[in-house]
Amino acid sequence: xxxxxxxxxxxxxxxxxxxxxxxxxxxxxxxxxxxxxxxxxxxxxxxxxxxxxxxxxxxxxxxxxxxxxxxxxxxxxxxxxxxxxxxxxxxxxxxxxxxxxxxxxxxxxxxxxxxxxxxxxxxxxxxxxxxxxxxxxxxxxxxxxxxxxxxxxxxxxxxxxxxxxxxxxxxxxxxxxxxxxxxxxxxxxxxxxxxxxxxxxxxxxxxxxxxxxxxxxxxxxxxxxxxxxxxxxxxxxxxxxxxxxxxxxxxxxxxxxxxxxxxxxxxxxxxxxxxxxxxxxxxxxxxxxxxxxxxxxxxxxxxxxxxxxxxxxxxxxxxxxxxxxxxxxxxxxxxxxxxxxxxxxxxxxxxxxxxxxxxxxxxxxxxxxxxxxxxxxxxxxxxxxxx
Amino acid sequence: xxxxxxxxxxxxxxxxxxxxxxxxxxxxxxxxxxxxxxxxxxxxxxxxxxxxxxxxxxxxxxxxxxxxxxxxxxxxxxxxxxxxxxxxxxxxxxxxxxxxxxxxxxxxxxxxxxxxxxxxxxxxxxxxxxxxxxxxxxxxxxxxxxxxxxxxxxxxxxxxxxxxxxxxxxxxxxxxxxxxxxxxxxxxxxxxxxxxxxxxxxxxxxxxxxxxxxxxxxxxxxxxxxxxxxxxxxxxxxxxxxxxxxxxxxxxxxxxxxxxxxxxxxxxxxxxxxxxxxxxxxxxxxxxxxxxxxxxxxxxxxxxxxxxxxxxxxxxxxxxxxxxxxxxxxxxxxxxxxxxxxxxxxxxxxxxxxxxxxxxxxxxxxxxxxxxxxxxxxxxxxxxxxx
Numbered sequence: 001x002x003x004x005x006x007x008x009x010x011x012x013x014x015x016x017x018x019x020x021x022x023x024x025x026x027x028x029x030x031x032x033x034x035x036x037x038x039x040x041x042x043x044x045x046x047x048x049x050x051x052x053x054x055x056x057x058x059x060x061x062x063x064x065x066x067x068x069x070x071x072x073x074x075x076x077x078x079x080x081x082x083x084x085x086x087x088x089x090x091x092x093x094x095x096x097x098x099x100x101x102x103x104x105x106x107x108x109x110x111x112x113x114x115x116x117x118x119x120x121x122x123x124x125x126x127x128x129x130x131x132x133x134x135x136x137x138x139x140x141x142x143x144x145x146x147x148x149x150x151x152x153x154x155x156x157x158x159x160x161x162x163x164x165x166x167x168x169x170x171x172x173x174x175x176x177x178x179x180x181x182x183x184x185x186x187x188x189x190x191x192x193x194x195x196x197x198x199x200x201x202x203x204x205x206x207x208x209x210x211x212x213x214x215x216x217x218x219x220x221x222x223x224x225x226x227x228x229x230x231x232x233x234x235x236x237x238x239x240x241x242x243x244x245x246x247x248x249x250x251x252x253x254x255x256x257x258x259x260x261x262x263x264x265x266x267x268x269x270x271x272x273x274x275x276x277x278x279x280x281x282x283x284x285x286x287x288x289x290x291x292x293x294x295x296x297x298x299x300x301x302x303x304x305x306x307x308x309x310x311x312x313x314x315x316x317x318x319x320x321x322x323x324x325x326x327x328x329x330x331x332x333x334x335x336x337x338x339x340x341x342x343x344x345x346x347x348x349x350x351x352x353x354x355x356x357x358x359x360x361x362x363x364x365x366x367x368x369x370x371x372x373x374x375x376x377x378x379x380x381x382x383x384x385x386x387x
Numbered sequence: 388x389x390x391x392x393x394x395x396x397x398x399x400x401x402x403x404x405x406x407x408x409x410x411x412x413x414x415x416x417x418x419x420x421x422x423x424x425x426x427x428x429x430x431x432x433x434x435x436x437x438x439x440x441x442x443x444x445x446x447x448x449x450x451x452x453x454x455x456x457x458x459x460x461x462x463x464x465x466x467x468x469x470x471x472x473x474x475x476x477x478x479x480x481x482x483x484x485x486x487x488x489x490x491x492x493x494x495x496x497x498x499x500x501x502x503x504x505x506x507x508x509x510x511x512x513x514x515x516x517x518x519x520x521x522x523x524x525x526x527x528x529x530x531x532x533x534x535x536x537x538x539x540x541x542x543x544x545x546x547x548x549x550x551x552x553x554x555x556x557x558x559x560x561x562x563x564x565x566x567x568x569x570x571x572x573x574x575x576x577x578x579x580x581x582x583x584x585x586x587x588x589x590x591x592x593x594x595x596x597x598x599x600x601x602x603x604x605x606x607x608x609x610x611x612x613x614x615x616x617x618x619x620x621x622x623x624x625x626x627x628x629x630x631x632x633x634x635x636x637x638x639x640x641x642x643x644x645x646x647x648x649x650x651x652x653x654x655x656x657x658x659x660x661x662x663x664x665x666x667x668x669x670x671x672x673x674x675x676x677x678x679x680x681x682x683x684x685x686x687x688x689x690x691x692x693x694x695x696x697x698x699x700x701x702x703x704x705x706x707x708x709x710x711x712x713x714x715x716x717x718x719x720x721x722x723x724x725x726x727x728x729x730x731x732x733x734x735x736x737x738x739x740x741x742x743x744x745x746x747x748x749x750x751x752x753x754x755x756x757x758x759x760x761x762x763x764x765x766x767x768x769x770x771x772x773x774x
Contacts, residue, residue: 026452027484054486055486055489057451058492060446061447064415064443099651100629101628101629102442102491102651103491104490104491105491108492214487214488241656243488245660245663264487265488266488273664276632276633276664277632277660
């Protein structure tokens with residue numbers, strides 16, 4: 001059971017949303033197909049993945065380095081046999097001839113290929129990816145239901161509070177109860193007014209989180225802490241530059257309430273720095289790495305273990321992504337929540353077409369692999385890549 | 388005075404050296420040509436650069452994102468007029484639609500283009516790049532002579548102490564006095580024996596530095612600190628993973644003598660973390676970022692300023708690179724030393740063909756731009772890219 005061929009292509013996300021830090025107009029993602037030598041119903045079992053959202057396609061790195069290294073690795077190191085499959089050896093095969101540090105240049109390409117391999121192995125084993133993850137790392141215990149919050153409340157030209165409330169009502173009508181709103185892209189009192197309106201609509205400030213996307217200038221952070229602290233929100237996300245651990249710690253001192261960060265960290269070392277230097281409090285604050293962008297599920301397992309060794313619970317991890325990959329990850333490792341993006345990022349956000357949300361909770365299906373085959377538009381796009 | 392076209396190509400370094408962390412066999416670099424609308428002697432003034440050594444070519448990022456953004460930027464933001472040229476605006480133009488963090492994925496491509504622009508602007512001004520740097524950032528004061536040490540002592544199959552000493556003798560015969568030797572790729576007592584032999588040959592332990600290239604396992608670091616401390620070396624380089632700031636600080640506690648790190652940091656935020664959390668001592672320890680790999684000369688200026696604001700001297704910066712780019716950077720900012728790689732990295736290491744080293748010191752020439760035109764083999768390769 002081995003990889004026969006790996007294909008990839010770059011696809012535009014097709015979105016024109018704006019957060020506090022930048023616009024998404026140009027954004028692309030790499031779609032990967034790992035074609036195996038295992039044949040089912042006359043077709044090769046194929047694993048798929050894409051590099052989540054927010055980091056550009058990275059096909060050149062895959063074609064030049066990671067794919068050739070996998071293809072020439074020893075078969076026992078890169079086997080797809082579910083019993084012998086070893087993500088650490090697969091990572092090692094792709095990391096040959098790489099200097100330490102500078103992770104993001106390769107962690108996105110490597111992680112996306114690694115997730116597509118997991119999709120293939122779970123399909124070969126004919127189990128959902130979350131079950132394969134749980135069997136490998138968590139003694140078989142997975143979460144059959146996941147709580148999902150909505151990442152929304154984006155800024156858009158001409159979008160005022162009434163339009164923001166229309167957006168939030170739409171999420172509520174779909175069954176979501178916890179909504180995350182962008183802040184930092186408007187004057188501070190306008191942001192507070194936006195939040196007060198959403199809190200009023202949702203009835204409880206713990207149903208509202210905020211995301212600054214690192215866009216608040218350092219000199220404004222204390223003012224934001226003081227203005228938003230009385231609102232008693234679910235969490236305050238990415239106040240500082242992702243690598244400004246001391247800035248994050250300083251904000252926690254001012255703000256006191258839960259903060260979240262980590263979607264722009266790409267390695268175990270980065271997350272360890274957040275724990276060591278970021279002032280983050282186990283049981284209070286939230287870590288949000290994006291798994292296919294940060295070396296894949298094998299590294300996600302190491303991040304969970306490192307956090308647990310430092311007194312954290314897996315429940316404090318809320319993976320960035322909002323797709324079947326982060327959903328399987330969350331269910332398999334028993335993480336805290338999943339994110340949902342609705343009507344954004346084209347076909348690259350959202351879950352299986354038939355998954356419904358009830359009072360914030362989503363009951364998982366028994367799909368083989370990641371479950372992309374139950375996302376009609378996404379799988380059509382993926383099948384265009386291969387085979 | 389504007390950019391007419393930017394071309395790039397990927398070139399193999401052609402080396403088979405090995406350090407403690409990995410082999411360089413596959414390594415490539417991007418060669419960039421910035422062709423301007425300024426004509427001299429019937430030819431367009433063209434700026435060149437390459438992305439130093441140790442990080443792979445990144446032409447895809449340049450072609451897909453950085454070059455198109457520069458070409459559609461407002462002319463006043465990306466002017467090549469030496470009086471109006473603004474590296475911060477040029478960086479900003481290339482950073483449109485980029486999420487914060489994950490720097491290495493773009494800092495190498497952006498930095499290499501930025502350095503090629505500096506080469507073009509200095510040629511338009513008909514001054515050496517180090518003078519343009521000094522005029523812009525250091526009140527016109529540059530260093531007319533730079534001390535250069537040799538980065539050598541690589542491991543190679545069949546290479547024992549006699550062959551290592553032959554290598555060091557060759558450097559000494561060329562005029563170098565301070566030689567850096569790889570450690571961590573052999574058993575510790577073998578490394579100590581290698582160092583003792585080199586110290587004996589060079590007559591003074593302060594003429595010997597060591598470089599572990601992040602290859603020493605954490606559990607072995609204390610043993611290395613204790614074994615090498617009595618040798619009283621010039622410095623101990625990259626003991627820990629580049630982002631393991633606490634690991635670096637812990638080693639400093641054990642070792643006491645000067646340490647160096649930074650060639651695998653790619654942003655102002657990374658270097659700030661090293662200063663905040665790495666235990667680094669101003670006046671004792673050494674920072675070694677690679678400028679074309681970390682967003683270029685505009686960011687290098689910010690790193691110098693940040694270090695000085697934290698009590699450091701520019702003399703504690705020893706840029707990674709060993710090429711005309713790092714030489715101009717060092718002379719322009721008044722940094723401590725330059726590195727020289729001899730007979731490695733093909734045509735991508737070394738200085739102008741006519742530069743000689745005398746008792747460790749190199750007297751600079753008055754080349755226009757970076758001075759690549761006085762490296763016969765390198766400039767031939769660069770002219771193959773354009774125009």
